[in-house]
Amino acid sequence: METDVVHIRPARAKDASALADVYAEAWRGAYRGIIPHLSLERMIARRGERWWKAALADRRPLLVLDFDGAASGYVTYGRCRSGRAPFQGEIFELYLHPVYQGLGLGEKLFERARQRLFDLRLRGLMVWALTDNDSACAFYLSLGGKPVAEGAERFGDISLRKVAFAWS
Template sequence: MIEAVITIRAAREKDAEGIAAVHDAAWRDAYRGIIPGRELERMITRRGPVWWHSAIVRGSRLLLLEWDDTICGYTSYGRNRVPSMPYGGEIFELYIAPEFQGVGFGKRLFQVAGQDLAAHGYANFLVWALADNERGVRFYEGQGGTMVRQANERFGTETRPRIAFAFDNLPFSR
């Protein structure tokens, strides 16, 4: 019998390279053909191991999902960055490496991040997704998100629509 252990834990300094690898693969998979190519490459390059190491050292809320000691996904979250919207928390990013998508890892990370937000007093939270990222939009709808705002995000000289999904944190605080 073969056993594999799934772990969700806070990121450590030594995880920066693994997080950068997941970020690179997941962003290429999710945004190729959505974010203009040159801009996508710039964004991925900027978020390499040094950037992630700095985020960990700064104390950013950053959780990893490991499967058998392999970093398969991550999520970052904290206080809502749009104070004009009546939501306390925000999940900034949630990405799973392409080869680990579709098996429930994203849902697990989402639930743990929601639980941690609730434990820190956030009664509700937001998640933004690019509207053309159909897989991401379906995921957040499937988690019970309600679309509460649309806006545009600029990538170089082009813009893309994005959607804010709101979540009531009551299911996570139980």
């Protein structure tokens, strides 16, 4: 008898607590030392279980990486916010709990979201990453993403550079 221990599925209301934990741990791991501490902790505090319950109730496109029955990562996606032709689709967030990083699971989440965007007839894909987040930039480059735009994001009183990676 074969059993899938890891699979990707649409998020459910009961995932809210696990998603809040994934978000907090992934953001601390990715952005500690990049985003000022107080700004980072405030952002994490705003995305607690209550926020996730509301987001799930809104039925936003959100897939979770289910590891043995628990949400251990997630990806959100939809129509590109910048309206930059020819990139119609966008991955807004893709995060894994640090325990599951480096195992190829992020790539599986990425590819599933990419397929969903294709199914929605949204051609071309963009995703933004802070340029100081070396892991994220390396991840998107390894998946064939090409830098196509730059911008900045404010965190408290500092501005951090970001880069858009794109796939045709």
